[in-house]
Amino acid sequence: MAGFSKHRWPAGGPERELLEYLDDLHRAHGQPSMARIGKAVGLVAGTVSAFFTGARPIGPERLQAIVAYLDGDPAHAEVLRRAAATVRNDRRAVAEKPGWTADAEGTTRLDVILFDTAVNRLNRPELMVGRQRMIEAVSSRLDDGGRVLLHGLGGAGKTAIAATIADRSVDARQGPYLWLRTGSADEDVLLDGLARCLATALGLGAGVPAAGDARLMTIGRQLVEIGVRLCVLDDVWNAAALHTVLRAIPAGISVLVTSRLKLGVEHQIEVDGLEPAEATRLLAHHAREDAYAGHPDAAALCRDLWHHPYLIEIAGHRLRQYALNPADLRQEVDGSPHDLAMPAGFAAPGRENARRLLDTTIDAFPQADARAALGAIGGLASGTITPQLLACCLGISLNRSRAALNALVDVSFAKRSAGVYVLHDLTVGYARSVLTPVPPRVLDFVVAYADDHDLLARELDNIVAAAASDPAIVTSLASCGYLDTHGHTLPLLRLLDQAIASGHGDQHLLLSKRGNASFNEEDYPAAVTSYRAALALAPTSQRQVILLSVIAKALAEDGRQAEAEQTFTQAYALAAATSDEVGTMRTLEAHSVAAFRRRDFALVRDLTSRGVELSRALGDRAAEAIFLNNLGSAHFEIGVSEALRYHREAMEIAADNEHILALTNRCLGADYHAQEKFDPARAHFGEALRLYQRLGQSRREAKVRILMQRFGYLT
Secondary structure: OOOOOOOOOOOOOHHHHHHHHHHHHHHHOOOOOHHHHHHHHOOOHHHHHHHHHOOOOOOHHHHHHHHHHOOOOHHHHHHHHHHHHEOOOOOOOOOOOOEEEOOOOOEOOOEEEEEOOOOOOOOOOOOOOOOHHHHHHHHHHHHOOOEEEEEOOOOOOHHHHHHHHHHHHHHOOOOOEEEEEEEOOOHHHHHHHHHHHHHHHHOOOOOOOOOOHHHHHHHHHHHHHHOOOEEEEEEEOOHHHHHHHHHHOOOOOEEEEEEOOOOOOOEEEEOOOOOHHHHHHHHHHHHOOHHHHHOHHHHHHHHHOOOOHHHHHHHHHHHHHOOOOHHHHHHHHOOOHHHOEOHHHOOOOOOOEHHHHHHHHHHOOOOHHHHHHHHHHHOOOOOEEOHHHHHHHHOOOHHHHHHHHHHHHHOOOEEEEOOEEEEOHHHHHHHHHHOOOOOOOHHHHHHHOOOOHHHHHHOHHHHHHHHOOOHHHHHHHHHOOHHHHHOOOHHHHHHHHHHHHHOOOOHHHHHHHHHHHHHHOOOHHHHHHHHHHHHHOOOOHHHHHHHHHHHHHHHHHOOOHHHHHHHHHHHHHHHHHOOOHHHHHHHHHHHHHHHHHOOOHHHHHHHHHHHHHHHHHHOOHHHHHHHHHHHHHHHHHHHHHHHHHHHHHHHHHOOOOHHHHHHHHHHHHHHHHHOOOHHHHHHHHHHHHHHHHHHOOHHHHHHHHHHHHHHOOOO
C-alpha cells in the first residue's frame, strides 16, 4: 500500500498476518482509495483506514465485505481474524490478587476481570462529584436485579460511575462482580474471554463448549456457581455481541452496561454534563486549587466547556501545567472546547482531546447520511432540527433524513423531543468548526412546508436566523399565513421591520402584516400607519377595500369613531363602485367588530344580518359561520339588555314585597352572569338566597344554592 504507515502494526504474530493479507489484497486490486472502498462497503474512509493501519480491530461482517470487494478469500480472512483476536496472555491470577483474569488465552483489546474486593482503581476516579443521585438510582435498579445502560458522549464519566457502583456493591458484601471491557470485540471473542476467565476462577480446564447455546448456558451456570451478583460490560461498541452476552447472563444477576451507543437495554440513563457547582468543584480538584470551586471565572470557564467532565479535567491540568487562571484559559478555549488538549499529550490513546473522542464515535457511523446530518446542523443556528428541514438541506428523502437523525440518537449525539432532534452543545460546536458545512436551504423548507405552520414553528429559531440574510424567507412566512396563525414574536417583528426598511420583498404584504402585528399588540396608531402605507401600494381595488376596512377598525379601537365611520363609508363605496361583493363582505365583518366594541348591538345585528345573506350568496361557509356567531351574540346582548331593563323596573316596583324582590334578584343575577359581569351576579344571587331563607321557602332556597354552586359563586 503506497505511502501507507505501518507504525501501529505489531512486530509479528496473527494480527500482523491479517494486516499483511489485507495489504496484499489491496495491492493486487490496484490500491483503491480508502474512500472508494468505504463507499463500496458502506463505511466512512476513516474507519477503513483504521482497519488497514491496525488502529482498530475489524469485525467479521466488515472483514467479509472488504475482502469480498478486494476479490480475496473471506473464509481464509476469517481464520486469520479469529487467530488475531485470540493471542497468548501470560497474565495469571494469583491468590494475593483481588480478582481473576483469563490465564492462558487472554483477548486483545478485551478486559475480563472478576473482582471480589473493591479495588477497581484503574476505572474508579480519585474524586466522584455530581453523580450521587444517578449512582443511587442505578444502584436501586441493580439491587432489584435490573439491567441498566449508562450512555452518553465520550468522556462524560460512564466508566467511572460504573466502577464506583460496582466497588460499592462489593463493599456492601453483595458478592463479587465481573468486569468486561468489551470495546468492539465480536461475540466469539467476548464469549471465549468470558469462558476462560470463569474457568480459571473455578479451576477448570478447557471443557467449555466451543459455540452455540451450550456455551451460553455453561457460562450462566458458572456465573451462578462463582456467586457473581453483578456484571459490568464497559465501553460497548458491538451491539450484536452485547445482545448475545446478555443472553448468557442469568436473570438473577444484575447487569450494568456503559456505551456511547444508546442500546436497547431495559433501563437507559444518559450521563450528561455536571451541574454548575459540581463542575467548578471538579475543576478545582484537577487544578489543585480549592479557590476555584467558587470563583466566577471558573464557573464561566466550566460553562464554556459545557460542564463536560473530561473537558473540565483537561482544563484543570492545563491550569496547573501552564500556570494559567480560568480567565486566561477561557481565551484559549475561544469557542472551540473540543480542541482543548491534555498538556504534553499525557492521556490515554484516543483521549488527547474531545475532538478525538468525537472522531471515534463519528467513525463508527453505519451510514454516511449521519455525518452529513451533523454538517447540516452545524450550518444552522439552533442546534436543533426536524427531519423535514434536514431532508431539504441534504436533498434526500424524509425516510433517509429520519434514519440519519436516529443514527445520531443511537450514538448519544442527539435526543428526540416533540418531533425535533436536539443535539448536545459539544457535538454542535464540533460540527460547526470541524465538519464541512452544508448550505441550510431554509427558504426551500419554508416554501415546501408553507401550509404546516406547526412544523414551521418548531424550526422558528433556524428560520429567523436564516431570514436575517434572506428577506425572501420573511415574505414566504407572511404569504403562507404563518404570521396570522402563530402570531408575531419579537424576532419576527424585527425581521419584518428590517425587510420593510430595506425595501425588499412584497412591501404591500409586509406592511399589511406589520399592521396586523401592531393591531394585535393594541398599538392602534401604529397599525393605522402601517395599513395606510400598505393601502398606497395595494395592487387591486379589492385589496384597497380590505385595507380601508381594517384601517377603519383600528381607528374605532383607538376611539376615533367619526374618522372610523367615514373610512367604513369609503370602503363600502369603493366596493360598490367595483361590484366587489367579497370586499363588501370583509368590510361588513370589520364594521361589525367595531360596532361590537362600542356595544352598539343593534348595528351589529344589522351588519351581521347583511353579512349572513352575502356570505351565503357567495358560498363562503367560513365567513357565514363568523357572521352567524356575531349575529347570535348581538341578539343575545340585545335580549339580555332588554331583560335587564325590565327586571330593574320590576325591582323598583317591588321595593316592599320580599317575595317579588327575591324572584327579581334571582333574575338579575342570571342577567349579569350571562353578560359575564360576575360581581353583580354574585351579589344578586346572594340577596335572593338570603330572602328565600328569611321567607322560609326552602325549595327555592335550595335551587338558588345549587345554581350558585354550579356557577362557582359558592364552594
